[in-house]
Amino acid sequence: MNHNHxxxxxxxxxxxxxxRPTIKDVASRCGVHPSTVSRALSPxxxxxxxxxxxxxxxxxxAALGYRPNITxxxxxxxxxxxxxxxAPDIADPNFPPVLGGVAEALHEAGYAxxxxxxxxxxxxxxxxxxxxxxxxDGLVLATVSLHDPxxxxxxxxxxxxxxxxxxxxGKLVPSVAxxxxxxxRLAVDHLLALxxxxxxxxxxxxxxxxxxxxxxxxxxGMAQAGVPGEEIAVEAAPGYTRxxxxxxxxxLLERRPDLTAIVxxxxxxxxxVYDALAERGLNCPNEVSVVGHNDMPYLDMLSxxxxxxxxxxxxxxxxxxxxLLAQIRDPDARHDHVVLxxxxxxxxxxxxxxx
Amino acid sequence: MNHNHxxxxxxxxxxxxxxRPTIKDVASRCGVHPSTVSRALSPxxxxxxxxxxxxxxxxxxAALGYRPNITxxxxxxxxxxxxxxxAPDIADPNFPPVLGGVAEALHEAGYAxxxxxxxxxxxxxxxxxxxxxxxxDGLVLATVSLHDPxxxxxxxxxxxxxxxxxxxxGKLVPSVAxxxxxxxRLAVDHLLALxxxxxxxxxxxxxxxxxxxxxxxxxxGMAQAGVPGEEIAVEAAPGYTRxxxxxxxxxLLERRPDLTAIVxxxxxxxxxVYDALAERGLNCPNEVSVVGHNDMPYLDMLSxxxxxxxxxxxxxxxxxxxxLLAQIRDPDARHDHVVLxxxxxxxxxxxxxxx
DNA sequence: CTTAGTTATGCAAACGTTTGCAGAGGTTTT
DNA sequence: AAAACCTCTGCAAACGTTTGCATAACTAAG
Numbered sequence: 001m002n003h004n005h006x007x008x009x010x011x012x013x014x015x016x017x018x019x020r021p022t023i024k025d026v027a028s029r030c031g032v033h034p035s036t037v038s039r040a041l042s043p044x045x046x047x048x049x050x051x052x053x054x055x056x057x058x059x060x061x062a063a064l065g066y067r068p069n070i071t072x073x074x075x076x077x078x079x080x081x082x083x084x085x086x087a088p089d090i091a092d093p094n095f096p097p098v099l100g101g102v103a104e105a106l107h108e109a110g111y112a113x114x115x116x117x118x119x120x121x122x123x124x125x126x127x128x129x130x131x132x133x134x135x136x137d138g139l140v141l142a143t144v145s146l147h148d149p150x151x152x153x154x155x156x157x158x159x160x161x162x163x164x165x166x167x168x169x170g171k172l173v174p175s176v177a178x179x180x181x182x183x184x185r186l187a188v189d190h191l192l193a194l195x196x197x198x199x200x201x202x203x204x205x206x207x208x209x210x211x212x213x214x215x216x217x218x219x220x221g222m223a224q225a226g227v228p229g230e231e232i233a234v235e236a237a238p239g240y241t242r243x244x245x246x247x248x249x250x251x252l253l254e255r256r257p258d259l260t261a262i263v264x265x266x267x268x269x270x271x272x273v274y275d276a277l278a279e280r281g282l283n284c285p286n287e288v289s290v291v292g293h294n295d296m297p298y299l300d301m302l303s304x305x306x307x308x309x310x311x312x313x314x315x316x317x318x319x320x321x322x323x324l325l326a327q328i329r330d331p332d333a334r335h336d337h338v339v340l341x342x343x344x345x346x347x348x349x350x351x352x353x354x355x
Numbered sequence: 356m357n358h359n360h361x362x363x364x365x366x367x368x369x370x371x372x373x374x375r376p377t378i379k380d381v382a383s384r385c386g387v388h389p390s391t392v393s394r395a396l397s398p399x400x401x402x403x404x405x406x407x408x409x410x411x412x413x414x415x416x417a418a419l420g421y422r423p424n425i426t427x428x429x430x431x432x433x434x435x436x437x438x439x440x441x442a443p444d445i446a447d448p449n450f451p452p453v454l455g456g457v458a459e460a461l462h463e464a465g466y467a468x469x470x471x472x473x474x475x476x477x478x479x480x481x482x483x484x485x486x487x488x489x490x491x492d493g494l495v496l497a498t499v500s501l502h503d504p505x506x507x508x509x510x511x512x513x514x515x516x517x518x519x520x521x522x523x524x525g526k527l528v529p530s531v532a533x534x535x536x537x538x539x540r541l542a543v544d545h546l547l548a549l550x551x552x553x554x555x556x557x558x559x560x561x562x563x564x565x566x567x568x569x570x571x572x573x574x575x576g577m578a579q580a581g582v583p584g585e586e587i588a589v590e591a592a593p594g595y596t597r598x599x600x601x602x603x604x605x606x607l608l609e610r611r612p613d614l615t616a617i618v619x620x621x622x623x624x625x626x627x628v629y630d631a632l633a634e635r636g637l638n639c640p641n642e643v644s645v646v647g648h649n650d651m652p653y654l655d656m657l658s659x660x661x662x663x664x665x666x667x668x669x670x671x672x673x674x675x676x677x678x679l680l681a682q683i684r685d686p687d688a689r690h691d692h693v694v695l696x697x698x699x700x701x702x703x704x705x706x707x708x709x710x
Numbered sequence: 711c712t713t714a715g716t717t718a719t720g721c722a723a724a725c726g727t728t729t730g731c732a733g734a735g736g737t738t739t740t
Numbered sequence: 741a742a743a744a745c746c747t748c749t750g751c752a753a754a755c756g757t758t759t760g761c762a763t764a765a766c767t768a769a770g
Contacts, residue, residue: 020487020512022756033720038758045759050718067488071429072756075725080426081489082469090455093652096446103445103472112489114437114467117458133422134436134467157375242653271656297448298597301626303658377726388750393728400729405748427726430755 021064029060037061041068074135083111083324084131085140086124086150090117092240092268093296094313095142098164101317102140109325111137118143120239124150132157138324144168145207160327164320167209167337174327176320176338178311180210181217183342186309187263187291188221190344194352196261196289197225200233202248202273204240204265211236214265214293233259237269245272246279253280260288260353267292267299270306270349285351295345304348312340376419384415392416396423429490438466438679439486440495441479441505445472447595447623448651449668450497453519456672457495464680466492473498475594479505487512493679499523500562515682519675522564522692529682531675531693533666535565536572538697541664542618542646543576545699549707551616551644552580555588557603557628559595559620566591569620569648588614592624600627601634608635615643615708622647622654625661625704640706650700659703667695 023041027034032053039045040057049057060066074080083106087095103113114136116127124143128150131139138160144151146169154161155172163175184201191199201218204211215234222232235252237244245264249272253259264270270292274284282288284304292299295310319338326333378396382389387408394400395412404412415421429435438461442450458468469491471482479498483505486494493515499506501524509516510527518530539556546554556573559566570589577587590607592599600619604627607617619625625647629639637643639659647654650665674693681688 024756034756035721035758036719038756039719042758048718053718067484069430069490069756070488071426071435071490072725073758074426075424075430075727075756076758078725090458091451091652093448096451100445100472103470107471112469112471112485115458115470116462116467117455129422130467133425135424135426271653274656297446298626298653301629301657379726389726390728390751391749393726394749397728403748408748424726427755428728430726430757431728433755 020069021066022069023066026057026061026064026066029064030057032057079137080135081111082134082136083113083138083140083321084128084134084136085113085115086127086131086143087115087117088143089119090115094240094267094294097313098142098317098320101314101319102164102321103317105318105321106325109321111325113140124148125153128154128157132159138162138328140164140320140324142166144209145205146209146212147207158331160324160331162320162324162327164316165210169209171335171337174323174335174337176316176323176340177209178316178342179339180213181220183293183309183311184214184217184263184265185221186342186344187293187307188218188225190307190346190350191261191263191289191291192221192225194261194289194350196353197227198231198256198259199261199263200235200252200256200259202245202252202262202264202269203234203236204269205238206236211265218263237265237272240266240268242268242271242275245269246275247272249273249276250279253277253282261290261350262288263291263293265293267294267296267306267308270308271302274302285349286354289350289353291350300347302349307347307350308345310343310345312342316340375424376421377424378421381412381416381419381421384419385412387412434492435490436466437489437491438468438493438495438676439483439489439491440468440470441482441486441498442470442472443498444474445470449622449649452668453497453672453675456669456674457519457676458672460673460676461680464676466680468495479503480508483509483512487514493517493683495519495675495679497521499564500560501564501567502562513686515679515686517675517679517682519671520565524564526690526692529678529690529692531671531678531695532564533671533697534694535568536575538648538664538666539569539572539618539620540576541697541699542648542662543573543580545662545701545705546616546618546644546646547576547580549616549644549705551708552582553586553611553614554616554618555590555607555611555614557600557607557617557619557624558589558591559624560593561591566620573618592620592627595621595623597623597626597630600624601630602627604628604631605634608632608637616645616705617643618646618648620648622649622651622661622663625663626657629657640704641709644705644708646705655702657704662702662705663700665698665700667697671695 023034023037027037037057040049040054046054106113118124140162142164144163144166151168151172161173165177167175167177203215206212219232233256235248237248262273264273273290277284284290292306292308295308299306378389378392382392392412395404395409401409461468473479495517497519499518499521506523506527516528520532522530522532558570561567574587588611590603592603617628619628628645632639639645647661647663650663654661
């Protein structure tokens with residue numbers, strides 16, 4: 001019913017800041033002590049105040065447009081309601097669904113998320129420290145390498161942490177990831193079933209769990225199919241980018257011109273494989289089949305549409321958030337390592353090898 | 356040189372929280388008053404304390420691993436160093452570059468960003484309020500419709516605001532956007548130059564500036580080319596999605612089977628146009644040329660590669676952040692409306708109409 | 711009618727900073 | 741030598757909450 005909105009906003013240049021009402025304003029308006037207001041407005045404490053008083057307080061709070069100052073409350077309680085997320089590259093199409101899952105679950109629990117894009121030159125430890133200085137109640141790390149100092153650092157700071165998508169070698173903290181070995185084996189088995197035997201792998205960075213595990217899955221799958229170790233062709237890309245995939249694929253084709261199929265550790269790498277095949281004048285899938293990993297959006301629009309392995313990205317984020325919340329509530333909770341099942345999506349980039 | 360990291364972290368289960376050192380710890384270690392420490396550590400105030408004392412304080416602060424509690428400082432100063440970003444859909448590939456630009460510029464200025472994905476069912480006003488309650492120093496709105504209540508709401512709350520990508524009808528607050536009319540005219544002129552005359556438009560939502568302005572640009576371009584108003588074919592999609600684009604394109608083709616080209620208001624809509632053309636058995640570009648808008652990633656991998664209009668997304672975010680910072684520093688600063696120039700990117704989806 | 715118990719409220723301290731004010735000691739000016 | 745002025749540091753209040761403790765007013769039990 002506040003009809004002077006307009007004049008207020010008009011006058012904001014000259015007038016002192018209209019500064020939002022505080023708990024004291026509500027208290028004096030109601031003729032009660034601030035602490036009573038605090039209790040009345042806190043679901044956990046409101047049973048301590050008489051029903052009629054509580055109702056009156058809630059009414060005037062609403063009338064004044066009172067919103068508690070979360071910063072002040074956080075100072076007192078030691079909890080900020082903030083969670084930090086360290087992201088490898090927010091522009092990577094694989095990341096937003098994960099982030100969406102994280103943010104949604106946290107939002108429901110009353111937490112807000114601060115996302116920090118670490119980028120190729122940022123220091124995760126430094127950025128984690130900045131977030132900790134901001135008082136975040138927990139950290140979601142989507143960036144860690146296998147032996148990442150940031151993990152130890154967070155443990156030393158005794159702040160709840162959960163890894164998502166990638167895991168650390170020591171399994172020191174809880175994590176949620178797709179079953180990377182199984183994912184690649186889905187791809188390999190699919191190609192084997194089509195009749196391929198000479199399959200190469202464009203691997204991801206080997207200092208990252210996804211890169212290492214997917215490679216391991218590839219090699220295991222090939223070995224199990226009876227391919228001798230020395231015939232198993234792998235080229236690792238230094239990063240999950242289209243350009244790195246192109247370069248690795250070119251190296252692979254140079255070394256092994258006889259390949260009939262390539263499994264990429266990631267869809268972006270697979271895009272690079274497409275580029276390399278085009279450069280070499282090789283048709284996909286007629287001459288070389290290609291499989292990606294992750295099922296990033298719009299792969300069905302490529303020509304040919306990319307066969308890939310779908311991972312449960314949104315669920316990954318969701319589970320990670322829940323693990324983190326559990327840890328915030330009880331810092332000594334068990335450290336779970338959640339592994340989600342991947343799913344093969346067959347499209348047009350894979351076919352039986354030519355005669 | 357802290358060698359008891361390990362034992363500390365091991366004991367964290369039983370021991371009380373190792374709680375980071377405060378300004379008082381540094382002060383008593385140095386034998387000075389906390390206020391002196393505060394001054395020594397604040398670049399703006401450090402000239403008030405003797406050089407040798409300041410140096411000693413900085414040294415012990417570093418030795419103790421002291422990091423100021425930003426929450427507490429924020430409570431005192433009224434500034435949180437936090438900026439909120441309201442995003443329409445974080446999974447939309449067009450958004451991350453904008454966000455990247457925003458976050459980078461703010462990070463450099465010492466601000467952290469809280470990104471909130473509004474989604475189709477979220478209430479921007481409600482979410483903005485939550486952010487304000489969190490004490491954000493400013494808001495970047497990437498979601499506003501032409502007559503969006505959230506704008507008035509933020510003005511009433513007298514919190515610095517800047518719009519990005521989209522603008523409000525009243526131009527009440529500063530904004531940064533691409534020149535949407537000009538962008539579509541680049542597309543139209545390109546098609547006209549190729550010889551097309553019967554061009555249709557799959558427009559975006561008409562309650563959003565990008566949708567309305569791009570449509571206006573389309574109609575102006577066609578009118579200027581001498582096409583009578585009643586022959587100008589437009590179908591608006593209710594959202595910027597592939598599926599909405601497909602449906603709108605089908606309606607358009609139903610009404611005007613004679614079209615030789617379609618301009619989509621957005622690349623996602625253009626993907627839907629591709630779908631519709633495939634369904635109708637129409638070849639692109641031979642039978643129908645298609646132009647998108649925004650130049651989202653990997654469009655060059657489509658078949659045919661999509662001709663589109665590139666907009667300066669990252670710069671958009673960067674400029675928006677700077678505008679917001681200026682407004683935070685001086686709430687009465689001029690309200691600029693920045694308009695960035697778009698650029699036509701010609702690929703394979705456009706060709707001269709058939710004879 | 712005391713005693714114990716319950717319920718609703720007030721009081722005041724605390725969270726970790728920042729900053730206006732005041733004062734101590736020293737140096738320059740008159 | 742007094743006056744005026746720096747330069748540096750300490751004091752204490754304030755920011756807006758939350759919460760342990762005390763207390764007052766009742767109610768119930770003995």
